[in-house]
Amino acid sequence: MPDTDSGATTGLDSINQQLAEHYSALSPQLKRAASYVLEHPMEMAFQSIRKTAQAASVTPSTLVRLAKRLGFESYEPFREVFQSAVQSAPVELSGRASKLKHQHRNPEAALFVEVGDAAFDNIGKLFTADNQTRVKEAAERMLKARRIAVVGFRDTFACAYHFAYVGRIAMPEVTLIRGQEGGLLTELAPFNEQDVVVAFGFEPYCAETVKALEITRANGVQAIVITDTLRSPLVPGASVTFTVANATPHFFPSLLAAITLSEAILAECVAFGPDQLVENVASFESRMRQLGAYVEIV
Known part of the structure; x- marks a missing residue:
């Protein structure tokens, strides 16, 4: 991270991005300081x-x-x-969430309540003004792209599958990358600087996801990364980075905030994209009903 003669970076996002990009090259002491800076912005402020x-x-x-x-x-x-x-207050789901969290607390159901508390907290941290700006930027990049690759393996495959399935209904250019039987390179080879890759990855980070981003970065593909910390190996080179909370008493990281973020990005695409996207959704639903894919309630 070279010194700059052009004056200090004034945006927190830019500071975080610089630290994430150059984290691996810092000395051990500076790494420790950078880790704290990345993960404790509120404490840094006061x-x-x-x-x-x-x-x-x-x-x-x-x-x-x-x-x-x-x-x-x-x-x-x-x-x-x-x-x-x-100083600017985040957009939080605090009212109803707080009311629901404290209703009918049963000491015998402590774990159940703990999971609920963690879920509300993870979602609350997602809906901030900064993330709202990032969602808009991610949607704009996706709408301009020729094709969109979606990557996520092991625990985050569920996120990638959901994003690709829902996204493809409105945008047929969305492709889920499966990387099965050594086909990762083959699947990603057609993507270039006209395209976007959306990648999901939480600690422990999958080697396949890191490899996928290396391949797409070499081809000039823009990356939208959804991960858990700016120290994640998925962050370097990303055009847009989201860090989502995934805390839970469960034995595996929670995917709730990542799934919710996916829905927010895709909703933004449909809301601000061309009318054709809405027509695609209507056409998909009509086609599924004609094929008998849904069971009608009478």
Whole structure:
């Protein structure tokens, strides 16, 4: 991450992207500081440099060095970026969610309630003003693309399948990449700079997903990445990056926020895309009914 002579980066998104892009090249101490910065924007905004350094297990001078690596003259203007970013309140589903969360709490059903609490929290963190802007940008890139590849393996295959199935109803150019029997390279070879790849991946990150992004990046394909942290190996080179919360008492990461985000992106595409997308949806439904794909309730 070279020093810059053109002045400090003023946007939090840009700071996060720089840190994510160059994370692997940082020294161990700067990595530790960068990890804290990426994952604790609220604390960065309001803690003193000494308290932040203590929480990140680094020295205050390490935080100053990190700020200067990003082009800031000192730590204070670096921290001000975080303060500005958190001043605008996020769009949260707090009202009804809070009411539902605290109804009928049964001590004997603690785990059930825990799962529910985690689900509400994950969704609440998704609906922020920043993510709303990213959803719009992702939709714009998809609408301009010639073709859209969707990638997700193992636990996130469910996300990729849902995105591709629903997306293809409105946009026939959406393709689910399966990578079966060593066919990953063959499936991705036709995609180039006119196209977009949507990739899902949470820790532990699948080698196939990382490989798919390497292949598409080499071909100039724009990447929309949905992952769990900006330190994810899926982030470098991405055009749009979403980090979604996936906490749960369950033994595997929750996919709820990723699925919800998928629906938000696809809804944005249909809402702001050409009328043909709506016609495609109507045509699909009509065709399915003619084929007897649905059971009618009488």
